[in-house]
Amino acid sequence: MRAEPGAERRHKGCPETGRRLLEGVSLPAAVVREAPLAHNLAWMQRFAQRRGAWLAPxxxxxxxxxxxxxxxxxxxxxxxxxxxxxxxxxxxxxxxxxxxxxxxxxxxxxxxxxxxxxxxxxxxxxxxxxxxxxxxxxxxxxxxxxxxxxxxxxxxxxxxxxxxxxxxxxxxxxxxxxxxxxxxxxxxxxxxxxxxxxxxxxxxxxxxxxxxxxxxxxxxxxxxxxxxxxxxxxxxxxxxxxxxxxxxxxxxxxxxGCYVVHDHGLYAEAQRGVLAREGLDEGLRPALEVFAQVQSLPEPGLAIVAMGRRDVGGDRLPLPLRRYREGGAATEPLTVAGWEVTRLMDQHAFVRLPEPVAGEDEVRVGDVRVGDVVAFGISHPCLTFDRWQRVLRVDEALEVQEVMETRF
Known part of the structure; x- marks a missing residue:
């Protein structure tokens, strides 16, 4: 029986469509960003057609x-x-x-x-x-x-x-x-x-x-x-x-198959080889991310994020990409420079923070707060998709446009 990653799976009737990912959507969530998705679909189809090949993803x-x-x-x-x-x-x-x-x-x-x-x-x-x-x-x-x-x-x-x-x-x-x-x-x-x-x-x-x-x-x-x-x-x-x-x-x-959402790991590396061999400047773009929230700041230099092996594939550790305040705007990302995921458990990610500075209260370290929303890049899309019964397609404003069900 497949594990159920997070409350997102248990509330199957929640109308996420039309909601903003930074508020009103239960996290963690697997997210596909529309702009790179559309780019990848067109890019690979053009590649196949130029070579006289049919595409069967x-x-x-x-x-x-x-x-x-x-x-x-x-x-x-x-x-x-x-x-x-x-x-x-x-x-x-x-x-x-x-x-x-x-x-x-x-x-x-x-x-x-x-x-x-x-x-x-x-x-x-x-x-x-x-x-x-x-x-x-x-x-x-x-x-x-x-x-x-x-x-x-x-x-x-x-x-x-x-x-x-x-x-x-x-x-x-x-x-x-x-x-x-x-x-x-x-x-x-x-x-x-x-x-x-x-x-x-x-x-x-x-x-x-x-x-x-x-x-x-x-x-x-x-x-x-x-x-x-x-x-x-x-x-x-x-x-x-x-x-x-x-x-x-x-x-x-x-x-x-993986081209449809690409990744930030295994296939990002493989794509660099393709671009070099083909003499191309632009290739596929990563579209699949997992959004999760900072759950605890238990000690200096350490953040615990509510995302684990049940939410993201583990052939490589996820890569912190961007951070937002819960309820904030997609146009106002916060830095994750120097952040590093060092370990995954079933429902938790250990994140090493750079140069921690004690904050104003016990739920804040530096500018990192409990509840902050973090977008993570993944490696090998197959190993993340199969952890989810539903994946959220979002626009550039991080508004949910579609809830895409999977059939594993």
Whole structure:
């Protein structure tokens, strides 16, 4: 059962829409700022279109149907998901083209996908073994359905996927004999290759291109323009460049997910690499923040903020960005220079304050007050979104424009 971060979750009927974040909204709260969100949607769509690629953003990042529909409205071809239940949730929210970037294993999960196909979904999934292909064929043939699949190409020591061209060709030959399956392309994920550096990413993508062309030359794809898809949120530029080298007609599909809100950590670093490689001056902008209040000033140099692991992902500690007085104006931020989050507990963040000076009373140290509202930047959006059932979209005045529900 998922933990419930803060009172914001318990008051599900509270009409936050139209309220200012600095007053009348229970904190902590996960917040998406509209201006950078709109920028990111347009930026990534333009990037994909310039490279002749379709965009199928990975929905597992947010699992927020409101964001799915913003991505589709911006021009996305479809939405990528990681599990059959995620596909079901997206389809229930009106998303009809689904790319399940995973193997579909287990009768219960196959039944979910079969139900979606019967309800009108357009769904593609991955396969990397004869055993899985045979099981899929048996299930979908029995339901009178034909499942569209991509062969996955993996990396040595990585997770799923065929290892090399020979395995992929052998699997494609087997799929051709299975009436319940239709092979329409090749899939990969370059992120695991990236653990060994940029050179390994390039080598893996070259291998993908070679395998795709070998499968096409062998006549294994049913589509005249088969799909070739990869691209997480760190190396999508390298993927787009590699796929442009294909000699035969393929349709590239890019699948970054975190771009929609970006971050102040892991993907901010990755973006600097993209900008340098592409010769660009401006890229994505961080849109996702967690707002929380100073709860206690128990000793000099220490603030306790009412935000913890149940509210924000923990692969890196959150970054203090801005501070406001409760009830104050968004145009009057206060400094957080020198602030550092040193530790997270379930519902508390330990913040080291610079050069503490005793204040006028026991709830004030320097200019920091109990009740001050602090905006924190996060790293790796997936690990913050999944802590919230609702995320607040705000304008530049920090007025809540929309309450976006998630479907984890």
């Amino acid at each position: 990975h929905g597992k990042t947010s699992m927020a149907p409101a964001l799915f529909h913003r991505q589709l409205a911006a021009g996305a071809w479809g939405i990528t998901l990681a599990t059959a239940p995620q596909c079901r949730a997206a389809f229930a929210a009106g998303v009809t083209r689904l790319l399940l970037a995973n193997q579909l294993v287990g009768e219960a999960n196959m039944a979910i996908v079969a139900d979606l196909l019967e309800a009108g979904a357009e769904l593609i999934c991955l396969v990397d073994s004869e055993a899985n292909a045979v099981a899929l064929d048996r299930h979908f043939t029995a339901r009178g359905l034909r499942l569209t699949v991509l062969i996955e190409l993996g990396v040595p020591g990585g997770r799923c996927g065929c290892r090399g061209e020979d395995q992929a060709l052998t699997l494609a030959e087997r799929i051709a004999a299975l009436p319940g399956l239709s092979l329409v392309g090749l899939e990969g994920y370059e992120g695991l290759a990236g653990d060994d550096g940029e050179r390994r990413v390039a080598d893996y993508l070259d291998e993908m291109v070679g395998v795709a062309q070998a499968l096409s030359a062998a006549g294994r794809f049913e589509s005249p323009t088969p799909l070739i898809t990869a691209a997480g949120s760190a190396w999508y530029d390298r993927v787009a460049t590699a796929f442009q080298a294909l000699e035969r007609p393929f349709q590239p599909v890019l699948r970054p």
